[in-house]
Amino acid sequence: MGRMRAWWRRNAIPLVALALLVPLTAGAIGWQEWRTRFEGTHWRSTPVAAGATIELGGAAVGPATLVEVPADAGVETPPGGRALAAQVTVVPGDAPVTCARPRLVEVSTGRSWEGDTGPFGWRGESSCFDATSPVLLNVPFVVPADAGPFAIDLEILHDGPELPRFLVEQP
Amino acid sequence: MKRALSWVAGIAMVALAAVVGQLALTDAQQQAPFVVDAALGERAEGRTLAVTVREVQLAERVSDADGWQASGDWLVVDLDAEVLQTETASILSLVELDLGDRTVSASERPASLESTPLDLGLPRAGSLAFELPADATGTVTLRIGRAADERLDSVVELPVDLGALERAPHVELEESRWAA
Numbered sequence: 180m181g182r183m184r185a186w187w188r189r190n191a192i193p194l195v196a197l198a199l200l201v202p203l204t205a206g207a208i209g210w211q212e213w214r215t216r217f218e219g220t221h222w223r224s225t226p227v228a229a230g231a232t233i234e235l236g237g238a239a240v241g242p243a244t245l246v247e248v249p250a251d252a253g254v255e256t257p258p259g260g261r262a263l264a265a266q267v268t269v270v271p272g273d274a275p276v277t278c279a280r281p282r283l284v285e286v287s288t289g290r291s292w293e294g295d296t297g298p299f300g301w302r303g304e305s306s307c308f309d310a311t312s313p314v315l316l317n318v319p320f321v322v323p324a325d326a327g328p329f330a331i332d333l334e335i336l337h338d339g340p341e342l343p344r345f346l347v348e349q350p
Numbered sequence: 351m352k353r354a355l356s357w358v359a360g361i362a363m364v365a366l367a368a369v370v371g372q373l374a375l376t377d378a379q380q381q382a383p384f385v386v387d388a389a390l391g392e393r394a395e396g397r398t399l400a401v402t403v404r405e406v407q408l409a410e411r412v413s414d415a416d417g418w419q420a421s422g423d424w425l426v427v428d429l430d431a432e433v434l435q436t437e438t439a440s441i442l443s444l445v446e447l448d449l450g451d452r453t454v455s456a457s458e459r460p461a462s463l464e465s466t467p468l469d470l471g472l473p474r475a476g477s478l479a480f481e482l483p484a485d486a487t488g489t490v491t492l493r494i495g496r497a498a499d500e501r502l503d504s505v506v507e508l509p510v511d512l513g514a515l516e517r518a519p520h521v522e523l524e525e526s527r528w529a530a
Contacts, residue, residue, distance in 0.1 A: 257528035260472045292470055293437035323471035 224332075225341040229348055236337025237272030243281075243331045243345035253298035254319045261324050263350060265294070265331045266303065267316040275309040279334040283320045284344070286330050294318040381501040388492075388508040395434070396504030398496045399442075399468065402430040403508050406492070409521035412479050414460040423482040425510070426521045427492060430529040431463060432473040440468045444495035444505065447480045450488075457481050460523050468496075476526035487512055 187194070227233045232241035248254050248262035256262045265281045283292040295318075296305060303317025316333070331345040388394035393402045405428040412426060413419035425447065433440040445456040445464055456464040456478040463476035490512060495505040 257472055258530070260528075290434075290470055291436045291438065293440075321469065321472065326471055 221340060222334075222342040223340045224344050226330075227343050227345045229346045233341070233343050235335045235339065235341060235343065236276060237274050238276040238335065238337075239268075239270040239272070240278075240333065240335055240343060241267065241345060243267040243333070243347055245283075245329055245331065245347040245350055247350040248319055252319075253300070254295070254321065256321055259324055260321050262319055262321050263329070264317055264319050267331065267333055267345065269307060269310065269314045269316060269335075271311055271313070275311045276307060276314075277309055277336040278307045278314075278316070280306045281316055281318050282332045283322065284330050284332050285326055286328050290326070291332070292320045292322055294320045383495065383500040383503055383505040386504050386506045388506050390508070394506045394508075396495070396506050398435050398503065399431060399433050399440075399494075399506075400473070401494050401506045402473070403492070404428045404430065406508075406510050406515065407521055408512070408515045408517040409519070410517060411520045412460065412523060413520070414462070414523045415525040416461050418460050420459065420481075423484060423486070424521070425480040425482055425512070426523060427478045427480070428476075428524055429463065429478065429494075430473040430475045431468055431494070432529075433468045433470050433496065435470070437467070437470045440470070440496060441465055442468055442494070442496065443498040444493065444500055445478050446493050447482075447510075448491040448493055449483070449486050450490070452483070454480050454482065454486075461526070462523055463526055466526060473529035474526060475524060475529035477523035479523055482512075 225233070227241055230242045232239050244266050246264050246266065248264050254262040263283070265283055267281055269276060269278055280294060283294065284290070294305070297303070297317065297319050301317070301319070303315045305316065305318050307314045307316070328349045329347065331347060333343055333345065335343070384397070386394050386396045388401065388403060390403055390406065393400055407426050409424045409426055411419060411421045412424045431442060442463055443465060447454045456462065457480065458464060460479050462478050463474065464478055466474065468474060488511070489509050492508040492510055493505050495503060497503060
């Protein structure tokens, strides 16, 4: 018994060092992995409440709405599918604004739709480039009738990492 | 005694290292696609896409709805396909026939589902046409995937016995459309 206690006493410093270094090593490795992951992700999904507007790169983006496309609008829809239109208002500030095409995202699963170009006579733009006057983005999507609820992702060219995700009233 | 034991232990370790070296997977094996086995008429679901191969037939002449036609040894595949996660980069790019020693890609000549964008949740129906080399025989493997780079992705595979198929004088490719 006495020999055992002497061993612990003799190795007190290495034991303390071990107790500190083992968790520290695990922490350092874990931190390094997560840091790599976050550095590789240059955007951050930023939720925007329904009907609200977000300011990005001097431009006012929003509000965004999702509406049912009328049957006579000319969007080809298969049986079991329905046509929705994502509409986002983008108002440039002092600088011109550039935005990608809005994307429709199913909130529960993350499934995402790319959208189509509107048929002949379709009102609104599908994206914007160096816009200096207000733009109405209006993009039709054909989705399965049982999909949803949806949100709208819209990339706006600016310095920050925010990728706004507009929460919308479901049509 | 102790010396002999050291030798035995040393040789055992070298042998073990050789075994481990043999068992280790190559890069190609580590990145091999996940194969989803498909059956004719049944829906096969991979990671990013779902495919239903409805019919496979051999033809001496094929044509498409636009009026294009060509003679030769053709394998025509009728199928439904949809993507499951995202419509981003959802072009049906990997459509090939593995003949064992060679690989034939689906022909780009007729209007077909080859390299068409797939929709999410709403299947597209259509055909693929493969121009076979004259000496192609036996069982070949139809391989379908979303991206041409198949590493670590899933690929739907369907074995096709060329010898068991009737050769039709003429087959018209289906016009690409929504699946019913």
